[in-house]
Amino acid sequence: MARKLGGRKTTVIVGLVGLLLTVLGGVMIFVVPQLIRDQILQNVRVNPSSLSFDMWKEIPVPFYMSVYLFHVMNSDEVLNGEKPSIQERGPYVYREYRQKRNITFNDNDTVSFLEYRTFVFQPEMSHGLETDYIVMPNLLVLASSVMMEQRPMSMKLLMSLSFSMFGQRAFMNRTVGEILWGYRDPLIDLLNKYFPNMLPFKDKFGLFSEFNNSDSGLFTVFTGVKDFSKIHLVDKWNGKSKLNFWNSDQCNMINGTSGQMWAPFMTPEYNLQFYSPEACRSLSFEYEKSGDFEGIPTYRFVAPNTLFANGSVYPPNEGFCPCLKSGIQNMSSCQLSAPLFLSHPHFYNADPELVESVIGLHPNKEEHSLFLEVHPVTGIPMNCSVKLQLSLYTKAVPGIGQTGRIQPVVLPLLWFEERGAMEGQTLKSFYNRLVLMPKLAQYFQYVLNALGCLFIIITLILIIKNQLLQQAQLLLEDLKEGGACPFYLEEVPVVKSFS
Numbered sequence: 001m002a003r004k005l006g007g008r009k010t011t012v013i014v015g016l017v018g019l020l021l022t023v024l025g026g027v028m029i030f031v032v033p034q035l036i037r038d039q040i041l042q043n044v045r046v047n048p049s050s051l052s053f054d055m056w057k058e059i060p061v062p063f064y065m066s067v068y069l070f071h072v073m074n075s076d077e078v079l080n081g082e083k084p085s086i087q088e089r090g091p092y093v094y095r096e097y098r099q100k101r102n103i104t105f106n107d108n109d110t111v112s113f114l115e116y117r118t119f120v121f122q123p124e125m126s127h128g129l130e131t132d133y134i135v136m137p138n139l140l141v142l143a144s145s146v147m148m149e150q151r152p153m154s155m156k157l158l159m160s161l162s163f164s165m166f167g168q169r170a171f172m173n174r175t176v177g178e179i180l181w182g183y184r185d186p187l188i189d190l191l192n193k194y195f196p197n198m199l200p201f202k203d204k205f206g207l208f209s210e211f212n213n214s215d216s217g218l219f220t221v222f223t224g225v226k227d228f229s230k231i232h233l234v235d236k237w238n239g240k241s242k243l244n245f246w247n248s249d250q251c252n253m254i255n256g257t258s259g260q261m262w263a264p265f266m267t268p269e270y271n272l273q274f275y276s277p278e279a280c281r282s283l284s285f286e287y288e289k290s291g292d293f294e295g296i297p298t299y300r301f302v303a304p305n306t307l308f309a310n311g312s313v314y315p316p317n318e319g320f321c322p323c324l325k326s327g328i329q330n331m332s333s334c335q336l337s338a339p340l341f342l343s344h345p346h347f348y349n350a351d352p353e354l355v356e357s358v359i360g361l362h363p364n365k366e367e368h369s370l371f372l373e374v375h376p377v378t379g380i381p382m383n384c385s386v387k388l389q390l391s392l393y394t395k396a397v398p399g400i401g402q403t404g405r406i407q408p409v410v411l412p413l414l415w416f417e418e419r420g421a422m423e424g425q426t427l428k429s430f431y432n433r434l435v436l437m438p439k440l441a442q443y444f445q446y447v448l449n450a451l452g453c454l455f456i457i458i459t460l461i462l463i464i465k466n467q468l469l470q471q472a473q474l475l476l477e478d479l480k481e482g483g484a485c486p487f488y489l490e491e492v493p494v495v496k497s498f499s
Contacts, residue, residue, distance in 0.1 A: 101115075141163055181208060256272070268287045270376075
């Protein structure tokens with residue numbers, strides 16, 4: 001009788017454990033994803049208490065800017081009307097440091113900040129030095145000449161005379177450091193002295209002179225603390241909720257984030273956008289494919305073919321015009337009317353006539369397309385490469401002798417790539433917290449369910465066994481009461497085994 005009671009207790013205990021494990025595993029299937037979601041929502045907000053705040057404040061991912069300059073091989077021939085022949089030089093690589101300062105939390109669920117950037121040359125990663133000489137178009141001459149084209153002849157002759165007095169020519173031979181970060185010029189000093197507000201730079205003139213040790217404007221973005229639907233979206237830039245550079249309300253809209261984090265829980269239908277002060281507009285990217293980066297699942301977003309298309313090819317871009325060929329964006333309206341154009345490197349995805357008008361361009365997707373690989377659950381970028389090209393529209397301008405007989409051409413000046421990939425301890429910590437731990441929690445709930453089912457099966461086996469024992473015992477008792485012969489009992493193995 002004691003063994004029977006012990007068997008019942010064992011069955012009850014095993015059954016209760018199995019039921020408990022199954023219920024617990026079932027509850028975790030619904031509870032764990034919600035707990036993970038709540039933790040992510042809590043920690044991607046722009047809040048000093050969130051885990052991602054330090055990452056947002058000062059990006060721990062090493063960023064690099066690689067610059068490729070176009071050396072004009074036949075500057076004299078170009079002045080005589082021949083097609084430009086250019087040679088790509090570089091890359092000249094710079095480590096880019098970014099840090100947010102003047103962080104101010106506002107009452108309307110936004111935070112304002114200035115992001116400062118510093119560039120440090122990396123000779124060991126570069127193909128050349130900052131002291132390399134490059135022959136490039138002289139923007140002071142060629143850009144201002146095009147800008148003066150519709151002015152009276154007397155003004156153009158006066159400008160040409162001024163260029164001659166200061167030794168300015170259509171093409172210049174300067175070092176990489178001077179071209180990028182600036183050089184002193186007597187003409188600039190004169191203009192700044194007598195026309196103090198005419199030029200946007202006060203000391204040196206360079207293509208990137210305003211970027212180093214400076215900020216990209218005052219950003220005000222939503223923190224997502226009160227209204228999560230707006231997390232990271234730009235509310236204002238330099239105090240403005242929309243731009244005034246372009247010719248349509250749609251093109252003047254400030255869409256997306258500041259370009260460092262996006263809303264979590266993305267789907268392939270997500271339209272990834274960010275506002276770029278350098279491009280003077282918001283840029284949109286579309287989903288290409290799913291993948292992984294160092295074991296972390298990602299969505300890869302790329303630029304659509306219509307990013308820099310002109311209005312005749314893609315009507316929504318009509319507001320960025322006046323346009324030339326498709327595939328280049330006119331930047332004159334936000335660059336003091338200078339005839340500068342933005343595009344993909346080597347005029348990738350642009351009108352073939354742009355490529356054919358210059359010797360030495362070889363556009364291809366692998367080298368010249370841009371992409372962003374983002375962890376869809378958190379909206380944090382894992383690996384990115386943004387590539388853009390700056391070009392100058394130039395031609396001969398009557399009355400300004402320095403322009404010679406230059407044929408109208410969009411001449412590439414340089415292209416650059418800003419890239420960054422999560423690595424080191426930051427990558428390891430991100431993987432452990434946001435990939436490994438959720439996976440372990442998911443596996444644990446399945447283990448609980450499996451153990452629960454196993455214990456329930458064992459319980460059923462024990463119940464069946466107890467029933468068989470009871471039936472055998474009842475049979476034995478009936479046989480004894482009926483006076484059965486001993487030899488009969490010996491030939492019934494099942495009864496013998498339970499006796």
